Amino acid sequence: MIDIKLLNHLESYLTAKRLQRFNSVLDQRTKHFTVATEDVYQLHNTSAVIRSCDVFGVQEVNIVEEVNTKRIDREIAMGAQKWVDLNRFHSVKDCISNLKAKGYQIVATTPHAEDCDLYDFDVTKKSCFFFGRETEGLSDEVIQQADCFLKIPMVGFTESLNISVSAAIILQHATSKLKKTEIDWQLTEEEKLEKRLDWCKKTIKSFDEIVERFYSY
Ligand SMILES: C[S@@+](CC[C@H](N)C(=O)[O-])C[C@H]1O[C@@H](n2cnc3c(N)ncnc32)[C@H](O)[C@@H]1O
Known part of the structure; x- marks a missing residue:
């Protein structure tokens, strides 16, 4: 339980503008969607994903570091790591069981999926969007445990999008669609x-x- 008197006292140290910003950002935050990155090599990519989560109102980010344990690039995250909650896991198994226990369906994002096009994605389900490594993509473990697959349609010669670009496109689309529903998506x-x-x-x-x-x- 939060001590409201203490909170009010602490907030008296903030400017009215800062407080207003806290509240307006909080009104757009959601845990209906979350994101997981799996052993992403380039830490600037993980940092850019975190930045997109903040920008599109996704409060929790799950980082699996089974192989890679690099730190977040503060410059690329632009301080976003301060405003979102980072849950770190040493195995993808632990990450998935934690997410499933919280009621999330596992959505494997992949350039190869036939299952679901981004524009047909059902936003009413509590979902975790899993993003994979730059070269190999998602591991077999994630693919096997996935409840569904999600693809951003592409029409060029290139095989796939950059992971952080994919995250930004998916989050922008899914969160804006979610806000048009009757779902109780706020914190x-x-x-x-x-x-x-x-x-x-x-x-x-x-x-x-x-x-x-x-x-x-
Ligand atoms: C550079 S891609 C990995 C390419 C890898 N060769 C593969 O086969 O998956 C990195 C990550 O970005 C995401 N991604 C890239 N293009 C995507 C697309 N068109 N639709 C959905 N996710 C995509 C996926 O999460 C993917 O694991």
Whole structure:
């Protein structure tokens, strides 16, 4: 449970403009969709995916680092890693079972899919979009566990899109379509409070000191 009095006190350290921004961003955040990247080699690609998640309102990103354990490129993520929640997994198995336990269907994005074209994708289901490696694409494990396959139609000579470009196209399309439905896609009030506290923590330099002083009165 969030201590509302503490939260109000912390938010009094923020400008009205900053607070308004927190609230308007939170109103567009969703956990109805999430994203997972599987062992992406180039960390600028993972960083760009995180940036797109923030831009299109996807609150949680799952990063599988079974082979690669590089850090996020802060410049390319443009600080977006601060505003979205990063869940890290050392195995794709753990990541998928965690997502399934939370009620997500596993959507394997691939340039080879015959299953579902992006424009026919059913946005009403809680979905995790899985993105694969630059050269090999998704592993057999993800392909076998996938509930469906999703393809961005392509008409050129090139075999596939860059992973971060694919993520941006899919998220832009899926989130805008989702917002036209009657689905309850927004964060719960409790989740919004948790994020407000978390964002205060990441924004206010003397956060710990202020909290300590607040409870010592
Ligand atoms: C450069 S592609 C990988 C190409 C790889 N040779 C393959 O066969 O999948 C990297 C990732 O971007 C995504 N991707 C690329 N093009 C896509 C498309 N047309 N539709 C859906 N996802 C795509 C997939 O997640 C893919 O694993």
